[in-house]
Amino acid sequence: MMSRRDVLVAGGVAALACTSARARSAIEADVVVIGAGLSGLHAAAMLEAAGAKTIVIEGADRVGGRAHTLDDLPGHPDAGGIQVGSFYTRLITVAQRLGVALQPGGEFDRSALYVVRGQTVAQGDWPTSAANRLVGPERAIPPMALAPALGRRMGHLPDTAAWMTAAGQKLDIPYGTALKAAGASDEAIRLIAANLGSGDINAVSALNAARSAAIFQSAGPDASLRVITGGSQRLPEAMAAALRSDLRLGQLVTGISEGADQVRIDLASGRAIAARHVICTIPFAALRPLGLSGASAEAMKPVIAGLPYTHASFAYLSASAPFWNQDGLPRTIWSDDPLIGRVFVLGDDPAMLKVWLSGPDADAIDRLTPADAGAAIIARLETARPSAQGKLRLERMFSWQRDPLARGVFHHLGAGQWPLLTRAVTATGQRLHFAGDHLAQLASGLEGALESGERAAKTVIEKL
Known part of the structure; x- marks a missing residue:
C-alpha cells in the first residue's frame, strides 16, 4: 500500500508531466512567421523556397500591416507604406x-x-511676413525646408551603414540640442518640432534625421519616387497569393515562449502553435504587452520596451470641387496649427485631401469623436484657406496609435538609444527571431521591411 508521501510524490510527478506536455506543444511547422506585412511575407516566401514547412499567422483580417489601402474611401487612399524610392531594389x-x-x-x-501663428502666408511672401520670426539668414528658409537646411550643419553620415558606427554614435544626442549647437534659433527649433511627431524634440535623437538624410542621399541625384498602382496593399496581397504555405488571418498572439528545441505561440483563442523557429515581425510598440520568454526575447527586452513610435492621425476629406486648382495658392499646406498640421492633395478626381497630424496633436484629435474632430479640422481649414468654405466633408478619421497591432505609424530613434538599436539590428536569435522595418540596417520604410525579413529568413535557413 502506498504511503501518503508516495501518493503526493506520484501526483506531483503526474502534474509536472501534464504541465510539461502543455508547455511543449506538438510542432506544427519548421517556422511560424508572425505578421503578414511585407517583412513577414518576404521571409515566408524565402523559407518556403528553401523547403521549410512554414505557417504565417496575422492578427488582422487582412494582410499588409502598415501597407494599408483604404479601399472603401473615394480614390482608395493609402494610410501607410506610400512611397517607393528608385533605390528600393528588393x-x-x-x-x-x-x-x-x-x-x-x-x-x-x-x-x-504656410499657416503659422494663425496667419496664412504664401511661400513667396514668407521671408517678409510678420508670421516669420526666424533670425537672420533663416528668414529666407521656408518652414518646410528648415530641417534639411539646418541638418546639414549638424554633421552627416557618409553612407547608409555609418549610423551603426562611431560616426552614428557621435550624432546620438538630443535633436534640439544638436540644432541649437548648429546655430538654429529657438523659433527654427519650434517650427521643426511642430510636425516632428514627438512631444519633445529633445526626446528624439539627431541621429534619426542624419540617418534619414543618408538614406535619401544614397539614391543619388537622379532619384525618383513611385507608388504602387491601386494602392500599397496590392503588393502584400500579391505576395500572400503567391505563397503555398498556410496563411491564417485573425490570429491574435498573446504570448511567445522560446524553449530549447521549439517556440510556442499562445493565441487569444486559447490555442497554441509550436514550431522549431519563429520570426516575429510585430512592431515593438504592439509587442510590448505580450508575454515573451526565453533567451532571445530577454536579449531584445530593452529595445522592445524602449523604442519609440511616432503617433499619427489622419483626416480624409472629400471636396465638392478641387478648389486648390482655382485659388492660385499652393496645393500643400504646412502649419504649426495643431488642427491642420500638414495637408496633402490626394487627387483632383475624386477631389480628396489628407490632413496629417502628428505626436501630441494626433493624441489630442483622437480624444474627440470623429464627427467633432472632422468639424474642428474643416472649420480651421476654411479659415486658413477661404476657397475651401462649404466644399469639404469628412470621409474618415484614421489613427495608427489606436490600432493595437501597430501602436504608431513608424518607429524613430530616441536620444541616447544608439547602443540599443545597433545591438538589436545585428542580433541573432536562437529559435525566436525578430524582423520588421524597425530592425533594418541599411534601408527604411517598405524597403527596410523587406531587408529585415530577408536577413531573418537567411538566419533561420542556416539553422534548419
Whole structure:
C-alpha cells in the first residue's frame, strides 16, 4: 500500500508531466512567421523556397500591416507604406516578379501654403511676413525646408551603414540640442518640432534625421519616387497569393515562449502553435504587452520596451470641387496649427485631401469623436484657406496609435538609444527571431521591411 508521501510524490510527478506536455506543444511547422506585412511575407516566401514547412499567422483580417489601402474611401487612399524610392531594389524586384505595377507618384510639393501663428502666408511672401520670426539668414528658409537646411550643419553620415558606427554614435544626442549647437534659433527649433511627431524634440535623437538624410542621399541625384498602382496593399496581397504555405488571418498572439528545441505561440483563442523557429515581425510598440520568454526575447527586452513610435492621425476629406486648382495658392499646406498640421492633395478626381497630424496633436484629435474632430479640422481649414468654405466633408478619421497591432505609424530613434538599436539590428536569435522595418540596417520604410525579413529568413535557413 502506498504511503501518503508516495501518493503526493506520484501526483506531483503526474502534474509536472501534464504541465510539461502543455508547455511543449506538438510542432506544427519548421517556422511560424508572425505578421503578414511585407517583412513577414518576404521571409515566408524565402523559407518556403528553401523547403521549410512554414505557417504565417496575422492578427488582422487582412494582410499588409502598415501597407494599408483604404479601399472603401473615394480614390482608395493609402494610410501607410506610400512611397517607393528608385533605390528600393528588393521591392521593385518583388513587384516585377509578381506583376504588381508601379507608377510615378509620391512626390512632395516643393512649395507650400504656410499657416503659422494663425496667419496664412504664401511661400513667396514668407521671408517678409510678420508670421516669420526666424533670425537672420533663416528668414529666407521656408518652414518646410528648415530641417534639411539646418541638418546639414549638424554633421552627416557618409553612407547608409555609418549610423551603426562611431560616426552614428557621435550624432546620438538630443535633436534640439544638436540644432541649437548648429546655430538654429529657438523659433527654427519650434517650427521643426511642430510636425516632428514627438512631444519633445529633445526626446528624439539627431541621429534619426542624419540617418534619414543618408538614406535619401544614397539614391543619388537622379532619384525618383513611385507608388504602387491601386494602392500599397496590392503588393502584400500579391505576395500572400503567391505563397503555398498556410496563411491564417485573425490570429491574435498573446504570448511567445522560446524553449530549447521549439517556440510556442499562445493565441487569444486559447490555442497554441509550436514550431522549431519563429520570426516575429510585430512592431515593438504592439509587442510590448505580450508575454515573451526565453533567451532571445530577454536579449531584445530593452529595445522592445524602449523604442519609440511616432503617433499619427489622419483626416480624409472629400471636396465638392478641387478648389486648390482655382485659388492660385499652393496645393500643400504646412502649419504649426495643431488642427491642420500638414495637408496633402490626394487627387483632383475624386477631389480628396489628407490632413496629417502628428505626436501630441494626433493624441489630442483622437480624444474627440470623429464627427467633432472632422468639424474642428474643416472649420480651421476654411479659415486658413477661404476657397475651401462649404466644399469639404469628412470621409474618415484614421489613427495608427489606436490600432493595437501597430501602436504608431513608424518607429524613430530616441536620444541616447544608439547602443540599443545597433545591438538589436545585428542580433541573432536562437529559435525566436525578430524582423520588421524597425530592425533594418541599411534601408527604411517598405524597403527596410523587406531587408529585415530577408536577413531573418537567411538566419533561420542556416539553422534548419
